[in-house]
Amino acid sequence: MKLLVVLSLVVAACYGSVVRQQRRFPDDFLFGTATAAYQIEGGWDADGKGESIWDYMVHNTPDVIRGKTNGDIAGDTYNNYKRDVEMMRELGLDAYRFSMAWSRILPTGMANEVNPAGIEFYNNYIDEMLKYNIQPLVTLYHWDLPQKLQELGGFTNPLFSDWFEDYARVVFENFGDRVKMFITFNEPREICFEGYGSTTKAPRLNSTAVGTYICAKNLVVAHAKAYRLYDQEFRAKQGGQCGITISVNWFGPATETPEDEVAAELRRQGEWGIYAHPIFSAEGGFPKELSDKIAENSAKQGYAKSRLPEFTEEEKAFVRGTSDFFGVNHYTAFMVSANDGKTSFPVPSLQDDMDNISFADDDWLKSASAWLTLAPNSIYKALSHLRTLYNDPIFYLTENGWSTYEGRDLIDDDRIEYYRASMESMLNCLDDGINLKGYMAWSLLDNFEWMEGYIERFGLYEVDFEDPARKRTPRKSAFVYKNIIKNRFVDYEYEPETMTMTIDEGH
Numbered sequence: 462m463k464l465l466v467v468l469s470l471v472v473a474a475c476y477g478s479v480v481r482q483q484r485r486f487p488d489d490f491l492f493g494t495a496t497a498a499y500q501i502e503g504g505w506d507a508d509g510k511g512e513s514i515w516d517y518m519v520h521n522t523p524d525v526i527r528g529k530t531n532g533d534i535a536g537d538t539y540n541n542y543k544r545d546v547e548m549m550r551e552l553g554l555d556a557y558r559f560s561m562a563w564s565r566i567l568p569t570g571m572a573n574e575v576n577p578a579g580i581e582f583y584n585n586y587i588d589e590m591l592k593y594n595i596q597p598l599v600t601l602y603h604w605d606l607p608q609k610l611q612e613l614g615g616f617t618n619p620l621f622s623d624w625f626e627d628y629a630r631v632v633f634e635n636f637g638d639r640v641k642m643f644i645t646f647n648e649p650r651e652i653c654f655e656g657y658g659s660t661t662k663a664p665r666l667n668s669t670a671v672g673t674y675i676c677a678k679n680l681v682v683a684h685a686k687a688y689r690l691y692d693q694e695f696r697a698k699q700g701g702q703c704g705i706t707i708s709v710n711w712f713g714p715a716t717e718t719p720e721d722e723v724a725a726e727l728r729r730q731g732e733w734g735i736y737a738h739p740i741f742s743a744e745g746g747f748p749k750e751l752s753d754k755i756a757e758n759s760a761k762q763g764y765a766k767s768r769l770p771e772f773t774e775e776e777k778a779f780v781r782g783t784s785d786f787f788g789v790n791h792y793t794a795f796m797v798s799a800n801d802g803k804t805s806f807p808v809p810s811l812q813d814d815m816d817n818i819s820f821a822d823d824d825w826l827k828s829a830s831a832w833l834t835l836a837p838n839s840i841y842k843a844l845s846h847l848r849t850l851y852n853d854p855i856f857y858l859t860e861n862g863w864s865t866y867e868g869r870d871l872i873d874d875d876r877i878e879y880y881r882a883s884m885e886s887m888l889n890c891l892d893d894g895i896n897l898k899g900y901m902a903w904s905l906l907d908n909f910e911w912m913e914g915y916i917e918r919f920g921l922y923e924v925d926f927e928d929p930a931r932k933r934t935p936r937k938s939a940f941v942y943k944n945i946i947k948n949r950f951v952d953y954e955y956e957p958e959t960m961t962m963t964i965d966e967g968h
């Protein structure tokens with residue numbers, strides 16, 4: 462009897478390890494972290510850098526930021542980049558995703574004047590990563606448009622795509638010998654809907670009727686121009702990849718009623734379909750249901766044309782297929798139901814065009830950010846949907862992370878729970894054959910969280926923003942993430958022995 466118990470324990474243990482072995486991340490799966498220039502760099506006007514729309518907004522309307530803080534210094538990565546790379550080595554990262562500030566490279570936004578100090582900074586930063594075998598993933602645009610270009614209409618100017626293409630050329634020429642993965646834009650929804658269609662990001666245009674839509678079209682065309690430039694003039698000699706990152710949270714119907722199904726579909730199209738469909742779908746152009754709805758509403762509202770500027774057939778063909786991978790920023794999920802007049806939105810607006818409401822389940826773990834909860838298996842739900850819709854693209858999760866409140870909260874068990882749940886959801890993707898190739902945790906370090914200032918913290922490393930040296934200290938989650946990267950599986954037993962980081966051999 463005893464022997465039987467021992468034997469079955471042995472069998473159970475082996476079975477356990479067999480199961481665990483199957484649930485491993487492949488060795489070539491890229492684990493990294495992600496950041497954005499304005500949120501960490503500081504040096505807002507250092508060495509010839511031009512003003513961006515964020516510099517302009519925080520200096521002219523400081524009240525819009527919680528705590529009236531700004532990113533003038535932020536984590537001061539401009540002076541601390543070597544420490545940041547040291548943290549990457551401590552974590553054992555394969556890759557690091559960061560963005561370049563357009564106005565650090567081109568102070569006025571136009572390519573006639575290149576700032577040598579800006580080029581030098583990014584060269585040093587990249588070379589420091591490469592010294593330790595950390596692959597740089599470069600985002601060309603993470604929300605910090607040169608203010609001079611905003612004064613000319615920014616993303617709503619029809620010449621925007623040419624300005625972006627010129628900037629992209631400078632980036633490819635200067636860094637493409639060492640950078641093998643470029644991301645043109647980070648999160649079109651946040652750029653267009655939040656920045657142009659509402660007031661929750663710079664430049665706060667609140668052009669609810671048309672801002673989102675004009676921006677969406679010009680952004681997608683600008684992306685395609687940069688992609689085609691890379692493809693035609695740089696890929697052969699540089700051998701890298703170029704793609705785009707779109708924020709794709711999961712929006713499922715609250716009930717199985719046809720009304721809620723329709724509502725959820727329109728919401729998905731309004732959230733990310735208008736940016737993804739022109740690039741990744743077989744037919745190109747904007748998604749049909751949303752586009753029909755906007756046309757119908759626009760006619761009712763007395764517009765001569767749809768507020769959504771449609772693509773010509775030629776433009777559709779130009780944009781279609783212009784991404785080597787689908788970069789997904791994914792954080793959470795919402796349940797969507799038909800609005801039926803329960804909530805009123807400004808008319809006309811994207812919200813009114815979608816006319817549907819969404820909410821999170823009360824039982825889902827809550828973060829410090831109102832929009833962010835731990836929704837079950839939502840990475841899998843989002844990616845399996847995208848995979849079917851867009852013919853099985855290669856995916857990278859280019860952001861995913863959890864916020865806590867400011868304060869020296871180094872024991873961040875909720876963040877650990879979130880990251881572990883994300884790992885399980887990604888393993889579900891891999892088990893299902895989804896082409897997911899990498900994961901960038903948001904974020905390496907605490908940073909300027911846009912309108913939330915320094916109140917919401919996303920870092921694996923805590924930053925002391927009172928300290929002129931901006932000291933970085935690892936949170937418990939940093940040790941857990943390091944352990945996952947090293948083992949390529951999630952070890953639920955793991956507890957860090959100390960809170961002191963060291964660099965493992967080979968990093």
Ligand SMILES: *[C@@H]1O[C@H](CO)[C@@H](O)[C@H](O)[C@H]1NC(C)=O
Pocket residue numbers: 660667669670807808809810
């Ligand atoms: C934005 O515009 C809408 C009308 O489209 C208006 O209801 C709302 O108050 C405006 N918001 C701000 C902050 O100005």
Ligand SMILES: CC(=O)N[C@H]1CO[C@H](CO)[C@@H](O)[C@@H]1O
Pocket residue numbers: 720721723724727754798799800801813814815816817
């Ligand atoms: C844009 C829009 O109206 N979307 C949908 C919201 O939900 C209702 C269901 O009641 C649909 O009929 C709408 O089409």
